[in-house]
Amino acid sequence: MTTRNTGVRASLHHHPLPNPVPTGEYEHCPVTDVLRRVTDKWTLLLITLLGRRPYRFNELHRAVEGISPRMLTRTLRTLESDGLVDREVFPTVPPSVEYRLTPLGVSLLEPLSVLAEWAVDHHTEIVAARQRPS
Amino acid sequence: MTTRNTGVRASLHHHPLPNPVPTGEYEHCPVTDVLRRVTDKWTLLLITLLGRRPYRFNELHRAVEGISPRMLTRTLRTLESDGLVDREVFPTVPPSVEYRLTPLGVSLLEPLSVLAEWAVDHHTEIVAARQRPS
């Protein structure tokens, strides 16, 4: 999603449904905002790995099969910019860069694990539903 | 020229409205697979609304400000195909179609609310981090 406002008349958390909400000014939904970040192709995987221990760039590159340097950089930069990951550069030769979760990033692990558990428990149901005719 | 496909290749492979939205290769990771579905622009919102009560097509269209009929149909079809939403057609004149969560869909509400709560609690931190000079 682009950063467009979703113009919502209802949000995920409580709030009775106001019948005609006149305001066109509705703030961007925090939930979708967060979900969008976590849900691109590599983010979840990287957060999970970094939840175990800090990793260096090439360690991640090896650990995540199939990711290109470009996407690894991009994803890490986004996580860093969102305050979920810290990037520490050691001015050695050759250079070494270490990535680790911030406390904010760590705090995300638990909510994600709840959803992850649901996904694991129900994934076969979903796959089965998809293969159903109709 | 912009990246428009030309001729044969396009007509063979470009389906404007593929009915189950292509899953890509995400089925290998249940968690990412589920997250990808929930995180497109409208899904979360629709699940939330349908978590309250069943809705008819135009009710949803009115409740979700800014959604086009095309995206509403597409999103609902995907949810239906994943087994999260049921679609019931009443052969009245004019026709009426009702959408409601399946039990599977209902079971997703709780995990989502956990993540939603985290998002609400920490969204300002994230926004602040984004605005921090690098």
Add this chain to the structure above:
DNA sequence: CTGAATCCGAGTCGATACTG
């Protein structure tokens, strides 16, 4: 009322090659 068909821009992601 409930959609389907078509067109198109913008964003996402991968492959490859190159650099300090």
Add this chain to the structure above:
DNA sequence: CAGTATCGACTCGGATTCAG
């Protein structure tokens, strides 16, 4: 080692128009 640069393929989602 830790990235950048460039290109192209594919997908998402909006707008508009039409139909049962």
